[in-house]
Every structure is written in C-alpha cells, then in structure tokens.
Amino acid sequence: MFEFLKQFKKDRPMRIVVNGHPALRAKSAPIGEITAEVKDFAEKLTRSLLESEVQGVGLAAPQIGVNTRMIVVKTTGDDGRSRPGALPGELILDPLMPVVLINPEIVDASQETSCVEEGCLSLPGVNGHVTRPVTVVLHATLLDGQEITAECGGLLARCLQHEIDHLDGKLFYDRIPAEEQKAADAQMKKLAKREAGLRRIQS
Numbered sequence: 001m002f003e004f005l006k007q008f009k010k011d012r013p014m015r016i017v018v019n020g021h022p023a024l025r026a027k028s029a030p031i032g033e034i035t036a037e038v039k040d041f042a043e044k045l046t047r048s049l050l051e052s053e054v055q056g057v058g059l060a061a062p063q064i065g066v067n068t069r070m071i072v073v074k075t076t077g078d079d080g081r082s083r084p085g086a087l088p089g090e091l092i093l094d095p096l097m098p099v100v101l102i103n104p105e106i107v108d109a110s111q112e113t114s115c116v117e118e119g120c121l122s123l124p125g126v127n128g129h130v131t132r133p134v135t136v137v138l139h140a141t142l143l144d145g146q147e148i149t150a151e152c153g154g155l156l157a158r159c160l161q162h163e164i165d166h167l168d169g170k171l172f173y174d175r176i177p178a179e180e181q182k183a184a185d186a187q188m189k190k191l192a193k194r195e196a197g198l199r200r201i202q203s
C-alpha cells in the first residue's frame with residue numbers, strides 16, 4: 001500500500017542525499033493514512049534536519065531518498081518566536097516547529113514577488129537568486145491528522161515553496177538565472193560524482 005516504505009530501511013541512518021540522487025528528480029507520492037510507520041519516518045526526517053552539519057530551515061523526504069509527500073520546516077530561531085508582522089499562518093505554525101507537514105500544497109500565492117538568495121542541504125556549495133511569491137496559502141495535514149489552511153509570509157513562505165518543489169522533483173537550481181547556473185555547474189557535477197560514489201558503497 002505504501003510504496004515508499006519499501007525504500008525506507010528502519011535500521012539504517014538516513015543520509016541527506018545530494019545532487020545526482022534519483023529521488024531528487026522524481027515526483028513524490030501522496031500519503032494516505034497516518035500510520036505508525038509514517039510517524040516513525042517523520043521522526044527520522046526531523047532528526048535528519050536537526051542533526052545536519054549545516055543548519056537548514058527545512059527538509060523534504062526526497063532529500064533522504066524517499067519519494068513521499070512529507071516535509072519538515074523550522075524557520076524560527078532558538079527562541080521560537082514569530083517575526084514581527086507575522087501572518088496568521090505563521091502564528092499557527094511557528095509554535096509547532098520543527099513541524100512536519102503531510103501532503104503540503106500551495107493553494108494560493110501573492111502577485112507580489114521577491115528575489116532572495118537560496119541554498120539547499122542537497123546542493124552544498126551552490127547558491128542562487130530565486131524569485132518567488134512573497135506570501136502563500138498553505139494547505140497541509142499535521143501528524144495528528146488535523147488539516148490546516150494557513151497564510152504564511154517571510155522566510156516560512158519561501159521555505160515552504162522550496163520544500164514543496166522538492167516533492168515535485170524540482171531544485172532551486174532550476175529557478176536561478178542562467179549565469180548563476182553556469183557558475184554552479186562545476187559544483188553540481190562534483191556533487192553528482194560524490195553521490196554516485198556513495199550510492200555504489202551503499203548498494
């Protein structure tokens with residue numbers, strides 16, 4: 001029933017995969033029932049984000065090699081406070097962080113956009129400017145089964161769009177200007193080579 005669980009080996013640590021891993025380019029499948037296995041996997045995903053060497057603000061399941069529609073976000077600092085002027089959705093989500101979102105989707109987005117430099121735990125050493133809507137409306141299910149619809153702005157809005165892109169096999173690299181892509185290509189190749197090497201060792 002849950003195809004992705006076959007890919008998820010309980011006894012193995014979950015490595016954050018980098019450019020070149022096929023899971024980063026595949027479309028992820030929706031999650032049905034929130035079973036104990038789904039909750040167990042959510043814990044692994046959260047741990048992978050919190051324990052990563054480089055501090056990240058979000059992680060999507062494909063980044064640990066599993067093509068299922070789950071992300072975890074933590075855009076609040078250590079004090080857990082919402083930013084001044086936070087939108088209602090941020091006030092809902094911020095206190096729950098790190099928060100796992102199941103089947104997250106952007107159901108509305110502002111006309112207004114901003115261009116901000118992004119990075120990604122799966123593309124270490126790569127940065128580039130991405131234009132995205134400033135505010136979005138998120139629809140998602142929480143681990144306790146509660147469905148939420150939340151208007152979000154700031155870093156959270158950007159993070160949600162970046163992570164949901166991962167569920168559709170899209171990387172921020174695809175959205176940066178051609179000249180920035182060109183500048184990043186050597187590093188992208190290096191990462192793909194490293195990923196291929198790691199996969200050979202694991203299999």
Ligand SMILES: [Zn+2]
Pocket residue numbers: 119120121122162163166
């Ligand atoms: Zn990413």
